Amino acid sequence: MSELYEEVDDPDGYFGEAVAAHYDGAPDDPSDEVFGPEAVDPVVDLIAGLAGGPGAEGGARALEFGVGTGRIALPLARRGVPVHGIDLSRAMVRRMRAKPGGEDIEVTIGDFATTRVGGPGFTVAYLVFNTINNLLTQDAQVDCFRNAAAHLVPGGRFVIEVGVPDLRRLPPGQNAVPFRVGPTRLGFDTYDVATQGMRSHHMMVVDGRTVYRTIPFRYVWPAELDLMARLAGMRLRDRWAGWKGEPFTHDSTAHVSVWEKV
Structure with a gap:
C-alpha cells in the first residue's frame, strides 16, 4: 500500500507531524552522519566560538533560524550559550521539547525570514543544513539576510551551511x-x-x-549569498567547505559561510 502527501495546507508547512516523526532518523537510516557527535560537535564548536567573539561584551547569545528538533540548539545550550530559535513548524519544536533540555530553549513560531525576536541583540545567528533553500524566492532569501542583520549586534556573525548546486x-x-x-x-x-x-x-x-x-526548495549560489549579505549590511568574513575549516574550492560540494554585520 502506498500513500501520497504534500503538506502545503498544514500550518506547519512542509515539516508537519508526518515529517517530524521521522526527521531524527530511523534504525536503518545513517542518521549519525547528521545527528551523531562527529557531525554535530564541529558545528557547535564553531558557532560557540563565534558567539563569544566581537559584540559579546554583554554576553554571548545565539539565534537559530529553523531550530527544528534541536539538533544544534540543544548541544549549543549545553555549552553555555543561550539559544533562541525561530521555526514555522510546531511539530518539529514539539520533538525538541520532548528531549532533555528542550524546554529550556526559547522558541518563537514563525517564518524565520521575517519574524522578529525581542530582547538584547544576538552575537551570532545561524542557518544550517541547507535551510536557506526552504525559502522559495530570491526576495525571501534576501529578507532572511536582512532579518539576521536586524537581530545582530555590530560585529555579530551570520552563519549559513548549504550545498553548492550540483x-x-x-x-x-x-x-x-x-x-x-x-x-x-x-x-x-x-x-x-x-x-x-x-x-x-x-x-x-x-x-x-x-x-x-x-518538498520544494530554491537553490542559491555562493556569490549570490554574498550579494544578499551586502544588501543587508554585512560582509563575507570566512568561507570553508565544512565545519572544520576545510578549504573551499571548485570541487567543494557544500560551504559554511560567515558574514559579519558592519
Missing part, C-alpha cells in the same frame, strides 16, 4: 539526481535551472506501506 551531474536532457538509495528509503532531487527551483523527492517504507513526499 548541476554538473545533470547531463543534457536530465533533471534528476539521486541522493539516497537504501532498502527502505529512496531520495532524489529534480531541478529547474531556469528558475533555480528544485524539489526533493522522498520515498520510504513506514509500517509496511510506501510513503512518498516532495
Whole structure:
C-alpha cells in the first residue's frame, strides 16, 4: 500500500507531524552522519566560538533560524550559550521539547525570514543544513539576510551551511539526481535551472506501506549569498567547505559561510 502527501495546507508547512516523526532518523537510516557527535560537535564548536567573539561584551547569545528538533540548539545550550530559535513548524519544536533540555530553549513560531525576536541583540545567528533553500524566492532569501542583520549586534556573525548546486551531474536532457538509495528509503532531487527551483523527492517504507513526499526548495549560489549579505549590511568574513575549516574550492560540494554585520 502506498500513500501520497504534500503538506502545503498544514500550518506547519512542509515539516508537519508526518515529517517530524521521522526527521531524527530511523534504525536503518545513517542518521549519525547528521545527528551523531562527529557531525554535530564541529558545528557547535564553531558557532560557540563565534558567539563569544566581537559584540559579546554583554554576553554571548545565539539565534537559530529553523531550530527544528534541536539538533544544534540543544548541544549549543549545553555549552553555555543561550539559544533562541525561530521555526514555522510546531511539530518539529514539539520533538525538541520532548528531549532533555528542550524546554529550556526559547522558541518563537514563525517564518524565520521575517519574524522578529525581542530582547538584547544576538552575537551570532545561524542557518544550517541547507535551510536557506526552504525559502522559495530570491526576495525571501534576501529578507532572511536582512532579518539576521536586524537581530545582530555590530560585529555579530551570520552563519549559513548549504550545498553548492550540483548541476554538473545533470547531463543534457536530465533533471534528476539521486541522493539516497537504501532498502527502505529512496531520495532524489529534480531541478529547474531556469528558475533555480528544485524539489526533493522522498520515498520510504513506514509500517509496511510506501510513503512518498516532495518538498520544494530554491537553490542559491555562493556569490549570490554574498550579494544578499551586502544588501543587508554585512560582509563575507570566512568561507570553508565544512565545519572544520576545510578549504573551499571548485570541487567543494557544500560551504559554511560567515558574514559579519558592519
